[in-house]
Amino acid sequence: MLHNVPQDLQTLGADLRALRKARGLTLTDMAEALDRSVGWLSQVERDKSEPTISDLRQIAKVLGVPMSMLFGQSSAPAHEQGYVVRAGARRPMGGSEEGLVEELLSPDLTDDFEMVHSTFAPRSTMQDAATRPTQEVGYIISGRLELCIGGQAFSVGPGDSFRIRGEEYHWANPHDEACVAIWVIAPPVY
Template identity: 80%
Template sequence: MNDQVAATATLGADIRALRKARGLTLSDIAAILNRSVGWLSQVERDMSEPSISDLRQIAEALGVPMSMLFAHSGAPAEEHGYIVRAGSRRPMGSGEEGLIEELLSPDLTDDFEMVHSTFRPKSRMQTPANRPTQEVGYMISGRLDLLIGGRPFTVGPGDSFRIRHEPYQWSNPYDEPAVAVWVIAPPVY
């Protein structure tokens, strides 16, 4: 199996995992895309390769940045699904609020995803999130202010935190970046 085939195989599995995590059926997404259920099923089973325009529409329907579907790395076939090299992490999100996220998990087919998050100095989440997930974060460096379920916390290197389907917001009002590893179940990206 060459690198391109391995990357394509991950794409279909990731689309299926994202769709299921959102509680959407093949029919739901096919209707949004104005495509047949059969076509979408073939994409998810890696029997059909979507165009760039298709990927853009799929990403929009799933509420993820296109980079999540487009940025499959060319890992050697024997590493695919097992290893994610530091220079081959998939970027997630737009980075608009000052948060740079990279997927540490090999794909989105597990019951959870693991994310490397870098919070730029003087950045903050503009709108609180409330996702149907359980999340645990581990601080590697820097400090981060969290508001979880209305309760304020400040965490630093070596600290960890948990969010269970409750509103939360983060901010890094400090002069240094904050870096955390974030585990989210089920996958949301």
């Protein structure tokens, strides 16, 4: 589902198109670097399709930008900016094609860490295992998640927490219920 964006804010697609053009890349160049079709990339740039978290990670890498540049913009009133994030005003990250939708809980990315609200759809799985130069702690609010951290398999559920310290990890939610988790990541990767 695409998010409604106030008219005065740039959309993700417009930002991606501007970044791509600023780097002298054609749609074909970028699509090839992402191992995606030109049609898919064109739909993303026209806000007709939302990329997954894994897609955004790859796009950021190809464009040489931090993931935070690809977050939606916050619409907090001026006096709350930097202090409060309202439930309906979280900055979304990625589409639900992969089965993971993340929202930034931190007011911004200026701290030594970030907090992210993650919703893993039923029967979803991470496209590719990842390794990040971070320390991360996750807390499961509801549902169950199957994790592989540093080659070890874990099944976590409500009230469980886990830590990832620079190890390769992969997640899957093979269950019929969504899993909701809160992650604290240091340093911020988005």
